[in-house]
């Protein structure tokens with residue numbers, strides 16, 4: 290995605306450099322106005338560059354959103370699976386206790402549910418804080434990319450201000466030099482901010498994968514412990 294954007298932006302700069310020469314010659318022969326052909330080309334190119342960069346930042350936002358949904362989904366599924374695995378033994382034990390007043394369990398159903406929820410919450414705690422960190426970091430990274438898109442959008446106005454003067458025949462040529470130089474700088478910043486954003490995505494993916502494995506082991510252990518505990522309770526209840 291990044292190299293594609295850079296390619297397009299580089300092409301825009303080349304096109305502009307070409308147009309600038311042509312426009313410049315035309316200008317020497319024809320009348321000087323504030324809004325000569327070069328200025329229009331700059332406006333058009335800025336529009337195209339903004340639209341390309343905007344697409345890039347939307348694609349980045351989609352990736353960020355998918356990663357967030359992915360991590361949040363993993364947390365939900367892990368918890369729901371563990372609950373589902375336990376629900377049978379919890380139900381059985383509860384039925385047994387209810388139908389047998391001599392059993393005197395040291396727990397209530399509510400307490401047990403709370404305990405299981407609490408322990409499973411502990412299993413997905415790391416994933417939860419990874420999600421929170423990612424939410425903040427990716428928001429900043431995206432804002433940084435969008436900042437550069439805004440800078441491109443403001444370039445025509447900025448460069449016309451610098452170059453525009455009815456008495457100066459080189460005005461719009463100056464404007465496009467301003468545009469080319471500024472674009473080169475923005476291009477670099479944009480590439481860096483995209484690189485930073487993809488690093489955050491890649492690192493978060495890797496960390497999330499590791500933490501999902503850990504959380505699965507952890508919740509399997511919770512299921513095992515609670516299951517064992519309840520089966521013991523059932524045995525005691527049957528013997529009472």
Ligand SMILES: *[C@@H]1O[C@H](CO)[C@@H](O)[C@H](O)[C@H]1NC(C)=O
Nearest residue numbers: 347348349350351352353354
């Ligand atoms: C990403 O998610 C945010 C918040 O959930 C939403 O407002 C935004 O429209 C989404 N963006 C894309 C490109 O899907």
Ligand SMILES: *[C@@H]1O[C@H](CO)[C@@H](O)[C@H](O)[C@H]1NC(C)=O
Nearest residue numbers: 400404405407408514515518
């Ligand atoms: C939850 O249950 C475990 C045993 O299954 C027990 O060791 C622990 O003390 C309980 N915790 C709470 C908060 O009830």
Ligand SMILES: *[C@@H]1O[C@H](CO)[C@@H](O)[C@H](O)[C@H]1NC(C)=O
Nearest residue numbers: 433478479480481482483485
């Ligand atoms: C990219 O990340 C580096 C290191 O975190 C930071 O110094 C730099 O300012 C960032 N660049 C952009 C354009 O966000």
